[in-house]
Amino acid sequence: MNGAAGESSARGGIDIDIAVTVEAGDWAPVERLEPLVRRAVDATVGDLTPSFGLTGLQATELGVTFTDDEAIRQLNAQWRGKDKATNVLSFPAFANFSAAGVPPLLGDIVIAAETVSCEAALEGKPLDHHLSHLVVHGLLHLLGYDHETDAEAEVMEAAERRILAVLAIADPYALTDPSD
Known part of the structure; x- marks a missing residue:
């Protein structure tokens, strides 16, 4: 194991303790x-908090493993x-996330080095x-978002576009001309 770090973040009314671990692969150090993880999580929570109707400070945990x-x-x-x-797998700690309350553990996200690096290079986008x-x-x-149906994919992709725009990241679903 190359390292792990954890820090709490309280954005948008949710206090998220994020444990970042580098397990394997050619990754930058945890530090x-x-x-990068914190910015993405904070932007996501900031975007979604109004739609989930969360009030008050909620505490939860999230694990992000780079492998x-x-x-x-x-x-x-x-x-x-x-x-x-x-490229990425998500393992929710609870099957039915409810807006009535954030669970004490959101779950884990696992991201793969070689696949992600190749995708970024092929798509001509910065790895970050x-x-x-x-x-x-x-x-x-x-x-609780998914993309199994076209309708679900539209909702999830719209959320991703909004959140990434806050991070000044181009729309990952925009069609590009290969001759560009």
Whole structure:
């Protein structure tokens, strides 16, 4: 293990203790990844707090693990029946997130080094922007968003676009001309 860090954040009325861990893969040190994760989490919570109607300071925990393709492939095979690497997986601590109260543990987000690095390079985007998007995407899953149907995907992608705009990150779903 390369390291772990944790810090509490109270944005938008929710106090989130985030544990960032580098488990495997060619990642920057935790001290470099943690602020990126925190910004993405704070922007997500800030965007969603009004729609969830949360009042008062809620306390919860979130784990974000940076690993390699082999580890995420094993998790994907075990939990989703898909024996292949993927960019991000989310593991909610509770099946039914309720706006009536934030659970004491949101869950875990796991991000894979090689897949993420390749995607960022292929799409011509800064790695930090792609990582921020994946943290937002993973956190939205933990908060009950999904993209199994077209309608769900539209709602989730709209939330991602709003949140990423706050972070000054281009729309990841915008169609681009390959000749650009």
